[in-house]
Amino acid sequence: MSKELRGIPAARGLARGVALKWMSADLEIPRFTPDDLAAEKARLAKARQEAKKQLHALSAQVSQQVGDAEAALFEAQAMFLTDVVLVSRAETAIETGMNAEQAWHQACEYFAAQLENLPDETLSARSVDVRDVGRRVIENLLGVHSRPLLTSQTILLARDLTPSQTASLDKTKISAFCTVEGGPTSHTAILARALGIPAVVGVGDEILEIADGTLLLVDGTAGLVVSNPPPDLLADFDKRIQSERELREQEAKFASQPAVTIDGHRVEVAANVGSVDDARKALEYGADGIGLLRTEFLFLNRSQAPGEQTQFAVYSTILALMGTRPVVVRTLDVGGDKEVPYYDFGIETNPFLGYRAIRLSLDHPEDFKSQLRALLRAGTKHDLRIMFPMIATLAEVRQAKKLLDEARGELQSKEVDMAKDVQVGIMVEIPAVALLADRFAPEVDFFSIGTNDLTQYTFAAERGNKRVSHLHDPCHPAILRQIKKVVRAAHAQGKWVGVCGEMAGDLQAIPVLLGLGVDELSMSPVQIPSAKRVICNWSLVDAQKLAERVLDLDDAEAVRKAVG
Ligand code: PEP
Numbered sequence: 001m002s003k004e005l006r007g008i009p010a011a012r013g014l015a016r017g018v019a020l021k022w023m024s025a026d027l028e029i030p031r032f033t034p035d036d037l038a039a040e041k042a043r044l045a046k047a048r049q050e051a052k053k054q055l056h057a058l059s060a061q062v063s064q065q066v067g068d069a070e071a072a073l074f075e076a077q078a079m080f081l082t083d084v085v086l087v088s089r090a091e092t093a094i095e096t097g098m099n100a101e102q103a104w105h106q107a108c109e110y111f112a113a114q115l116e117n118l119p120d121e122t123l124s125a126r127s128v129d130v131r132d133v134g135r136r137v138i139e140n141l142l143g144v145h146s147r148p149l150l151t152s153q154t155i156l157l158a159r160d161l162t163p164s165q166t167a168s169l170d171k172t173k174i175s176a177f178c179t180v181e182g183g184p185t186s187h188t189a190i191l192a193r194a195l196g197i198p199a200v201v202g203v204g205d206e207i208l209e210i211a212d213g214t215l216l217l218v219d220g221t222a223g224l225v226v227s228n229p230p231p232d233l234l235a236d237f238d239k240r241i242q243s244e245r246e247l248r249e250q251e252a253k254f255a256s257q258p259a260v261t262i263d264g265h266r267v268e269v270a271a272n273v274g275s276v277d278d279a280r281k282a283l284e285y286g287a288d289g290i291g292l293l294r295t296e297f298l299f300l301n302r303s304q305a306p307g308e309q310t311q312f313a314v315y316s317t318i319l320a321l322m323g324t325r326p327v328v329v330r331t332l333d334v335g336g337d338k339e340v341p342y343y344d345f346g347i348e349t350n351p352f353l354g355y356r357a358i359r360l361s362l363d364h365p366e367d368f369k370s371q372l373r374a375l376l377r378a379g380t381k382h383d384l385r386i387m388f389p390m391i392a393t394l395a396e397v398r399q400a401k402k403l404l405d406e407a408r409g410e411l412q413s414k415e416v417d418m419a420k421d422v423q424v425g426i427m428v429e430i431p432a433v434a435l436l437a438d439r440f441a442p443e444v445d446f447f448s449i450g451t452n453d454l455t456q457y458t459f460a461a462e463r464g465n466k467r468v469s470h471l472h473d474p475c476h477p478a479i480l481r482q483i484k485k486v487v488r489a490a491h492a493q494g495k496w497v498g499v500c501g502e503m504a505g506d507l508q509a510i511p512v513l514l515g516l517g518v519d520e521l522s523m524s525p526v527q528i529p530s531a532k533r534v535i536c537n538w539s540l541v542d543a544q545k546l547a548e549r550v551l552d553l554d555d556a557e558a559v560r561k562a563v564g
């Protein structure tokens with residue numbers, strides 16, 4: 001009998017395939033009293049060492065297949081293997097006469113439970129990683145490794161997939177993922193999106209009642225799973241799969257073309273980049289440039305800030321890859337949910353309203369100038385643009401520009417070659433800046449609207465908090481009106497405006513942004529071909545009419561309905 005199940009759309013696309021449940025069976029963890037406690041500790045150390053090697057190999061594989069940001073997940077997992085608190089808890093348990101498997105299991109469970117109880121969602125979600133690492137070490141101790149047997153066209157059903165499970169599967173044989181648990185930002189969802197595999201998460205327990213071998217249809221865009229589809233639905237789905245395939249082929253052609261509307265208006269389509277590998281992807285998917293280089297990737301997961309030379313080397317590599325295409329580099333944006341151990345953030349009740357981005361940089365002028373010098377040196381033969389994040393006041397822009405002048409002066413005094421005519425812009429992420437855009441415009445060369453934070457601060461709804469995620473749609477007229485204000489103010493003074501929040505790659509939002517007069521859209525590289533296709537199929541005049549109409553609607557839902 002045919003059955004429809006609904007879940008959360010996690011990665012777009014359609015798939016037809018055969019169900020295979022992957023119940024990573026609960027591991028039987030043996031309990032015994034070892035004879036030789038020192039040998040037991042050594043056994044645990046060896047299993048941890050093996051796990052470390054496996055995770056580094058997995059990280060290298062994911063870095064190649066998906067990207068550095070996703071690979072970092074496994075490097076972060078590997079760090080748990082040497083965590084002093086975790087390891088010493090397990091070793092102390094062995095000293096009391098417990099075997100390695102039990103000792104490690106109990107230490108990991110204790111650690112995971114502590115993380116789970118933290119109010120910060122990002123930190124509490126790391127309990128999944130601790131359990132994943134925990135299981136890997138125990139599997140090494142027991143010499144067992146569970147992986148599903150895949151044939152082609154498998155639709156994998158699971159309670160939840162841990163990052164290492166998802167990454168270690170043979171992607172060529174998986175048409176889709178469906179899970180009982182998980183949300184749109186769960187590891188499975190993130191990896192599935194990056195791999196281009198449709199996924200529906202959070203479907204509920206019913207998904208595991210489907211027998212292996214059942215024919216399934218998955219719509220990752222709508223969050224729909226259909227088992228034993230009736231012939232008419234199957235035929236219709238096959239047609240849609242075929243036209244989706246054709247669309248992808250068409251989109252691939254758009255990648256190498258400029259994005260020009262039917263009536264001849266050009267929009268720059270750039271990439272958001274967070275690693276050297278992302279820059280390569282940007283080129284592969286046809287980016288006109290980099291609209292947002294998030295430099296944090298250089299600063300996270302290390303014990304001290306990277307020096308000028310280290311930064312210079314990485315910026316040079318990325319700029320060289322991009323040639324003469326524009327590259328907008330955002331200065332350091334840590335704080336909020338991205339802490340680093342070498343800056344003291346104090347105790348913050350609301351980190352997103354606290355010591356973050358430009359606020360921290362202005363407070364550490366020497367570190368800030370070191371980043372600026374590295375950029376100026378790397379940008380000599382390129383179209384380098386520098387952008388300051390989380391600007392709230394005119395005084396901050398002026399201070400940041402003063403420090404940029406100082407960095408230039410320092411290089412000049414040493415007769416070091418540096419980039420000339422560097423455009424300097426700011427991110428519009430705080431409503432105060434959108435409201436005063438006409439006052440900011442004379443001070444900058446461009447604005448780039450960070451709709452992720454702008455939405456968070458407009459609706460007072462934290463971006464990572466699932467309970468308030470219904471307040472997080474940037475298509476709301478409250479955001480659209482701010483964008484209109486910024487574009488007006490900028491254009492009146494001959495400056496350009498980009499959007500680099502997730503909204504820029506949202507196919508429904510693109511015509512509205514186009515109509516509001518946004519000059520550049522910057523998005524994840526894989527989204528570029530579809531975005532270009534949408535732009536090429538609209539006329540600017542129609543987009544302007546649409547934008548005017550939706551500005552007067554009540555909410556984001558109404559705006560999305562109007563776009564269709
Ligand atoms: C934004 O806030 O929209 C943005 C692009 O910056 P980030 O997501 O890095 O905070």
Ligand code: MG
Pocket residue numbers: 429450452453
């Ligand atoms: Mg931001």
